[in-house]
Amino acid sequence: MKIGIASDHRGVILKEKIKKHLQDNYQLIDYGTNSIESVDYPQFAFRVGEDIRDKKIDLGILICGTGIGMSIACNKVKGVRCAKVSDIEEAYLARLHNNSNVLALSEKTKNYEEIIDTFLNTEFSNEEKHQRRVAMIDEY
Numbered sequence: 001m002k003i004g005i006a007s008d009h010r011g012v013i014l015k016e017k018i019k020k021h022l023q024d025n026y027q028l029i030d031y032g033t034n035s036i037e038s039v040d041y042p043q044f045a046f047r048v049g050e051d052i053r054d055k056k057i058d059l060g061i062l063i064c065g066t067g068i069g070m071s072i073a074c075n076k077v078k079g080v081r082c083a084k085v086s087d088i089e090e091a092y093l094a095r096l097h098n099n100s101n102v103l104a105l106s107e108k109t110k111n112y113e114e115i116i117d118t119f120l121n122t123e124f125s126n127e128e129k130h131q132r133r134v135a136m137i138d139e140y
Contacts, residue, residue, distance in 0.1 A: 001026050001027065001058045001059065001120070002026070002027045002028075002029065002056075002057045002058050003022065003026045003027070003028055003029070003057060003058065003059050003060065003061060003120075004028075004029045004031055004047075004048045004051055004052070004056075004057040004059075004060040004061070005018060005019060005028055005029070005030055005031065005048075005060070005061045005062075005063075006030070006031035006032060006033075006044035006045065006047060006048050006060075006061075006062055006063075006070075007032075007033060007044065007062065007063040007064060007107075008033060008039050008040075008041035008044060008063075008064045008065070008069075008070070009033055009035065009036050009037055009038050009039050010036075010063075010064055010065040010107045011062075011063030011064045011065070011070075011105075011107040012033055012034060012035065012036055012063075013036075013107070014063050014105070014107045014109065014112060015030075015063050017112070018061060018063070018112060018116060021112075021113050021116065022116070026120075029051075029057060031044055031047045031048055031051075032044055041064050041069050041070055041073060042069075042073040044062070044070070045062055045069075045070045045071075045073035045074040045082075046073060046074070046076070046077060048060040048062060048074060048102060049073075049074040049075075049076070049077030049080040049082070049102065050077055052077070052079065052080050052101050052102060053077050053078060053079040053080065058101075059101055059102065059103070059119075059120065060074070060080075060082070060101065060102035060103070061102070061103050061104075061105070061116065062074060062082065062102060062103070062104045062105070063104075063105050063106075063107055064104075064106075064107065065106065065107055066084075066106050067084040067085075067086075067104040067105045067106040067109075068084055068104070070082070070084075070104045071083070071084040071102075071104035074102050074104065079101075079138065080101060080102055081098055081099060081100045081101050081102070081134070081137065081138075082100065082101075082102035082103070082104055083098060083100040083102070083103060083104065084104040084105075085103060085104070085105070085115060085119070086106070086109070087111075087115065088111070088114050088115055088118050091103065091115045091116070091118040091119040091122070092118050092119075092122050094119065095118075095119055095122035095123065095124060096122050096123075096124065096125050096130075097125060097130050097133075098130070098133075098134060099124040099130070099134050100119075103115075103116065103119045
């Protein structure tokens, strides 16, 4: 599985920890940033979103101060369903019910390994009601 990962300046430290956690089991593409110098987060969120849309990566992970800005920006890309999650249950349901293809995290997330593992290892339910709802979002 090919995973794109990006952060802004506030998320760069957590991004590096996540990369170490995933590097043995996944193909990772790092979209930056790689510095704690201030950057504009939308450019990184857009890059991940565009590669989700263009099917160059399977899933994405975004990190910023709160995860909110990255999720808002990434969701502007058609075909992206980015979920800003704070706990394991939200990560599970984001994949199971919403077929989310990008995960957004706060740089302060403590149990990031469990959240990410849950997100990456949960399959979409394919229940008719969830398929219908995701299709409604994708078609809007």
